[in-house]
Amino acid sequence: MKISIKDITSLPDQSKKFSGTCDVQEFSYLGSSFSINHIEPFDVVLSMIGTGKLHIAFSTKATIVGACDRCLSEVSFEVPVVADETVQVSEGQVVTDDDIGPYPFVDGEEIDVDELILNEILVNFPAKILCQDDCKGICPVCGKNRNIVDCGCDDTVLDPRMAQFLDVFNSVKEVK
Ligand SMILES: [Zn+2]
Ligand SMILES: [Zn+2]
Secondary structure, X not given: OEEEOOOHHHOOOOEEXXXXXXXXXXXXXXXXXXXXXXXXXOEEEEEXXXXXXXXXXXXXXXXXXXXXXXXXXXXXXXXXXXXXXXXXXXXXXXXXXXXOEOXXXXXXXXXXXXXXXXHHHHHOOOOOOOOOOOOOOEOOOOOOEOOOOOOOOOOOOOOHHHHHHHHHHHHHHHHO
16 A cells, blocks of 8 residues: 555644555565465554654564475465654655665655565565474475375485595495
């Protein structure tokens, strides 16, 4: 959703509450696609600090669905979404910060709530997405999901340098 800041910026020290929505359904992160399945109901509060500053705040939780990093099965997880931004405003417009450039969540006279949500999701994204802490992953030999079947394949993958060393070791043994 986008919220116009036109009204609030003419009301010094006042706040306005808006019932928040998220219009983003899909996004990609580090080459994988995810979907936002659910977002807890939340309010977006815009507050003027004096006449020159606008504070944007909301807090919710998003339920994300994606693939397990190891076995690729579908995983659902929650990510906190807490937006807390203060921007300078002048004549109903957000003033671009000279140091950091235009705000990605500002679109003309509107605050782009979706952009803020997405940003918070990415900031709080889990480092690893696993269906379970001890997910056994997919067998590199037969491609089966090892959480479901114990295929029993020998998947001892050797470091090529180690393999070379073993070759030498074995040939030395043969000589003896
Ligand atoms: Zn898994
Ligand atoms: Zn296997």
